Amino acid sequence: MTTTLSALPYYHGSIDIRERREMLPDLGDFLIRNVAQEVDKSDGTGQVYCILTTAVTPEQASDNSKMLPKEYSLRLECTTRLKSYAINLNGGIYSVQGSATDAFPSLEALCESYIQTKQPLPAGGMLLKGVIRRPWQLFLCDVELPEPEILLGSGEFGKVVKGKFLKPGVGPIDVAIKMATDLNAEITSEIFTEARAMRALIHPNIIRLEGVVVEKIPVMLVIEFLEGSSLLDALLKKRVPNEMRFPICMAVLYAVLHMHINSYIHRDIAARNVMVSHDCRTVKLIDFGLAKHGTQFISDTWALAICFWEIFHDGAEIFCNVVPSFDSKPDTTPVEKEPEREPSKTSQSKNTKASMTRKRVKMVGKSAAPATPVAATPVSKPKNKNDPPLLVITQNVEFLPKEFIPMFNLMTEKKGRKRIELAAMAYTVETVIMPTLPPAVQAELKVHVDKRVPFDKNFKVDLLNTDSVITLPTTAPAANPSTPIAGSARTPASARTPATAKSKTVTRRRNKGMKSDHAQSSGSVPEKKTDKNKTARRKK
Numbered sequence: 001m002t003t004t005l006s007a008l009p010y011y012h013g014s015i016d017i018r019e020r021r022e023m024l025p026d027l028g029d030f031l032i033r034n035v036a037q038e039v040d041k042s043d044g045t046g047q048v049y050c051i052l053t054t055a056v057t058p059e060q061a062s063d064n065s066k067m068l069p070k071e072y073s074l075r076l077e078c079t080t081r082l083k084s085y086a087i088n089l090n091g092g093i094y095s096v097q098g099s100a101t102d103a104f105p106s107l108e109a110l111c112e113s114y115i116q117t118k119q120p121l122p123a124g125g126m127l128l129k130g131v132i133r134r135p136w137q138l139f140l141c142d143v144e145l146p147e148p149e150i151l152l153g154s155g156e157f158g159k160v161v162k163g164k165f166l167k168p169g170v171g172p173i174d175v176a177i178k179m180a181t182d183l184n185a186e187i188t189s190e191i192f193t194e195a196r197a198m199r200a201l202i203h204p205n206i207i208r209l210e211g212v213v214v215e216k217i218p219v220m221l222v223i224e225f226l227e228g229s230s231l232l233d234a235l236l237k238k239r240v241p242n243e244m245r246f247p248i249c250m251a252v253l254y255a256v257l258h259m260h261i262n263s264y265i266h267r268d269i270a271a272r273n274v275m276v277s278h279d280c281r282t283v284k285l286i287d288f289g290l291a292k293h294g295t296q297f298i299s300d301t302w303a304l305a306i307c308f309w310e311i312f313h314d315g316a317e318i319f320c321n322v323v324p325s326f327d328s329k330p331d332t333t334p335v336e337k338e339p340e341r342e343p344s345k346t347s348q349s350k351n352t353k354a355s356m357t358r359k360r361v362k363m364v365g366k367s368a369a370p371a372t373p374v375a376a377t378p379v380s381k382p383k384n385k386n387d388p389p390l391l392v393i394t395q396n397v398e399f400l401p402k403e404f405i406p407m408f409n410l411m412t413e414k415k416g417r418k419r420i421e422l423a424a425m426a427y428t429v430e431t432v433i434m435p436t437l438p439p440a441v442q443a444e445l446k447v448h449v450d451k452r453v454p455f456d457k458n459f460k461v462d463l464l465n466t467d468s469v470i471t472l473p474t475t476a477p478a479a480n481p482s483t484p485i486a487g488s489a490r491t492p493a494s495a496r497t498p499a500t501a502k503s504k505t506v507t508r509r510r511n512k513g514m515k516s517d518h519a520q521s522s523g524s525v526p527e528k529k530t531d532k533n534k535t536a537r538r539k540k
Contacts, residue, residue: 005050006139006215008032008108010130013137013214016192020053020082027080028128030054032087032107034216049089050107052096052127055080060124083125098122136199138211142166143177143222157182165210165222175210178221190289191219197291198223200262204451205255207275207284226284231274235315242398244280246437247444249308250429251283254452256304257422260461265292269303271310281447301422305391305411312393312400399441401433427457 005011011032012023023031033051058081086097087107094110095102099122104110113119114127121127144164153160158180165175180187191212198209208224231248234240240248252274259266267290275284306318391412393400407428410420434445 005032005107006141008130009132010111011050012131012133013139014188014217014219015137015214016189017082018189018196019192023131023134024053024055024082025080026129027055027057028126029131030111030127030129031131032111035086036084047089048086048097049094050087052085052087052111053082054085054121054125054127056083056125057081083121083123085121085125096121136195136209136211138213138222139215140213142211143175143213143220144172145177152176157184157187162225163222167210174225176223176225177213178223180218183217188217188219191221194288194291195221197264197288197293200293201259201264201288203255203258203453205251205283205285205448206258207286223286224284226275226277226282228275228277228282230272231276231283231311232271232315234276234280235271235311238314239278240276240280240311240314242396243438243440244444245311245396246399246401246404246441247448248274248276248280248283249311250426250445251448252285252307253304253422253426254448255283255285256300257426257455257459258453259291260422261455261459263293265294266290266300266303267292269300269307271307271315274307281444283448301411301420304422305408308408308411309391309393312397313395318391399438401437403433403436404429421460423455423457423459426455 010030012020014034014036015023020031020033023029031053033053035048035051060081060083087110088095088097092105094104094107096110102110104113111127111130114121115130118126118128142165144166145161146163150162151159152162158178160176160178163175163177164172167173178191180191195209195212198207202208207226210222210224213220213222228234231240252269256266256269266285266288268287269285273285273287275286276282309318310316390409393405393408407420407425430449434442434449437445
């Protein structure tokens with residue numbers, strides 16, 4: 001009797017290269033997967049039925065398997081490589097492509113024969129142990145898609161529909177099924193990347209992954225279903241009470257903090273990527289398609305602050321009515337106006353272009369009525385004209401703690417200034433701010449505090465970005481500690497001071513016009529010109 005692919009415990013369906021590398025760490029580990037484009041579909045001996053992938057030595061691997069991805073498996077060491085073999089099916093007979101003597105009545109018999117006899121495969125490699133499927137790998141029989149489909153959302157490359165997941169030991173549960181509408185291999189890899197991040201992030205404020213349907217292309221993400229809407233829709237429809245706004249902010253903060261603790265950066269934090277229940281008491285961070293693992297990426301604390309601002313301003317767009325920047329040009333659209341008399345030569349000589357502009361501004365200010373902005377986006381004047389306007393929360397601030405405002409300001413400051421750590425921020429809110437909140441707000445916040453995952457209040461994101469930080473050894477020329485260095489060249493990685501040595505770190509903003517010369521520092525003194533220097537210059 002022929003065994004179907006889904007009945008084999010080591011059949012993994014359609015999985016990307018990174019998943020295969022992590023599942024086959026030892027020599028002789030193998031799995032069966034669906035046909036892919038990197039293997040010839042036929043060699044003239046029959047139809048390719050599936051692909052056999054096994055772990056081999058680097059010398060036995062094919063050319064496209066010798067190179068590892070740049071961010072391979074969290075930078076773990078790997079001593080094996082992968083090699084794929086096509087399994088041909090011709091008249092009910094299974095054989096490995098390239099082997100003229102093998103002939104088996106079933107795929108299971110083929111694998112068992114190679115395991116027991118330890119016979120080498122064509123071009124090297126052998127089968128020792130079949131790697132069984134992971135619990136998150138699902139088949140089409142594990143999900144139910146209603147007809148007609150219930151569309152929850154759609155995009156350029158995919159859609160999200162409502163379905164049922166036949167969870168073992170629980171029964172049918174409602175789920176959201178995310179599937180790609182394009183059979184592009186790159187999109188399939190992005191789906192596996194998103195699933196990999198969701199598997200590593202288990203938190204009450206992060207949407208839960210039930211599994212991935214890998215039986216065939218396109219693969220489908222099976223995600224926890226939350227009865228409600230996106231936070232942005234709830235804000236635009238005025239369904240978020242004022243006493244719920246600050247607790248929602250903290251729920252999103254707990255989710256982002258959990259990602260940072262697990263070395264993940266979301267990179268797309270916004271109100272549109274947060275789901276809330278109808279009563280706004282259940283808050284879930286969603287959409288991990290842009291999430292990255294590692295500390296080489298800039299922290300998304302700024303994006304979290306923008307999300308806070310959206311929550312208090314009913315989903316308004318940031319800087320939607322901000323006046324043009326200092327470098328922007330005025331509107332040059334021609335406007336019909338009455339002809340003016342030609343000014344006399346005397347007036348032209350007395351009035352410069354700048355003074356005439358100031359006069360026009362004064363005249364318009366006296367005659368024109370103050371305009372009402374479409375959306376009152378509160379901003380304050382930055383200290384430097386090249387900096388973006390500073391964000392200020394002014395709407396729905398009835399239950400916004402005053403102690404929270406300085407922390408919000410630190411989150412929105414420009415890169416290179418003082419940073420704020422989310423762990424310390426959450427600890428301050430729980431120990432200092434929470435006891436002072438009104439009972440209604442305190443009760444809603446306690447719901448999220450009781451469910452959150454424990455964290456270390458001293459946790460800090462270890463960023464490897466040194467663009468705005470200079471480390472000077474103690475042997476450097478003395479400078480005024482209160483005066484930042486105006487122009488120091490970036491210290492190369494090979495010449496940086498070790499962490500054990502004493503050093504002085506000065507943080508400052510880099511401008512394009514800055515010179516990379518220590519002599520331009522305010523604490524240095526230019527070299528005095530002498531007669532000997534002048535004479536040497538003349539001789540040259």
